Amino acid sequence: MHGCQVFCSLRKAFEYISSARSSGRLWPARLIIDSEIPVGAGLGSSAAVAVSASAAYACVAGLEVAPELVSRAAFESEKLVHGNPSGVDNTVSSYGGFLLYRRGETPMPLDFGGLGDVVVVVIDTGVKRSTARAVRLFTERLHRLGGLGRELLEVAEGIIDEALRALRRGDAAGLGLLMDVAHGLLNAMGVSHVELEKAVQAARASGALGAKLTGAGMGGSAIALVEREKAPRVSEKLRELGLRVYEAALGARGVSVEHG
Missing domain, CATH: 3.30.230.10 (Ribosomal Protein S5; domain 2)
Incomplete structure (x- = not known):
């Protein structure tokens, strides 16, 4: 130390x-x-x-x-x-x-009754990005849009509210659709990337319920909500594009201590 x-x-x-x-x-x-x-x-x-x-x-x-x-x-x-x-x-x-x-x-903590047999496929584009730069770009564009920027923030809040309702009723398809809408909004705000767009479009085309960038954007990763039986096909298609793919569980536990 x-x-x-x-x-x-x-x-x-x-x-x-x-x-x-x-x-x-x-x-x-x-x-x-x-x-x-x-x-x-x-x-x-x-x-x-x-x-x-x-x-x-x-x-x-x-x-x-x-x-x-x-x-x-x-x-x-x-x-x-x-x-x-x-x-x-x-x-x-x-x-x-x-x-x-x-x-x-x-x-x-959210009430969560389950979304059926679905998984999250994490897609790493391999493109390094800066969180600070992405946040700065987003903020600058929001400011330039003025009143329209405030309306877009309200749309984003609406997406969150609808996502909460989809989670509570176990509507995986509805949640996937909202992920698509959220990604479109982030793309419009300039924080997507050509590799992220390739990843998101490929995931959707191969059977994902929805996909969006995650984190600050401008590179990094995307996530896709996929029915478990379709996950191998979605992952294979993404790997064919040279993307790194990981499968993640929903609602994993947080920090814990295990004594060996």
């Missing part, structure tokens, strides 16, 4: 955790990070690592590994990485499941 040459952002997380103890001092620890999440792919790799590392660091001191603690610690790390992050990545990584997240508000 002496000095800071690599993973300096994690030190910020550890400092936050140490403030939970009366002494407020950092304690010695050796952490080994083993992550398979691609870096710079719009999949929240930095937040996932920060959450896991924060939980491990808290364990060393015998602190309770509560989602609130590790999420807030990881957010301190994320601020150093991204500058002005929304906080959604560290929140979802910490709490898991389905959450309604709005910046500055307490995350709300």
Whole structure:
């Protein structure tokens, strides 16, 4: 813990955790990070690592590994990485499941009865992107649009409301359609990319219920909602285009501690 040459952002997380103890001092620890999440792919790799590392660091001191603690610690790390992050990545990584997240508000777990036998296919375009640059472009375009920009934000809120209703009634097809609409809106705001468009269109053409970019856009990854029986075909078509593909479960649990 002496000095800071690599993973300096994690030190910020550890400092936050140490403030939970009366002494407020950092304690010695050796952490080994083993992550398979691609870096710079719009999949929240930095937040996932920060959450896991924060939980491990808290364990060393015998602190309770509560989602609130590790999420807030990881957010301190994320601020150093991204500058002005929304906080959604560290929140979802910490709490898991389905959450309604709005910046500055307490995350709300969602009632979720299931969507049938569907999976999420994650499509990594391999195009590196900058979250800060994408956010800046989006904000600038929104400002230039003036009143129309505010209307587009209202449309985005409407998509969220409809998505919540689709989740609650278990309507996978409806949720897929809303993903398509959301992607179209993001594309119009300039944060898509030719490789993302190729990925999204290919996923839809091969049988996905819906697909959209994820993360900040301008590269990185897309996600597709796919019926499980069609997932192998969708994945094969995407790999034929030279895209990296992963299959992910819905509603996975958040941070947890396993004692070996």
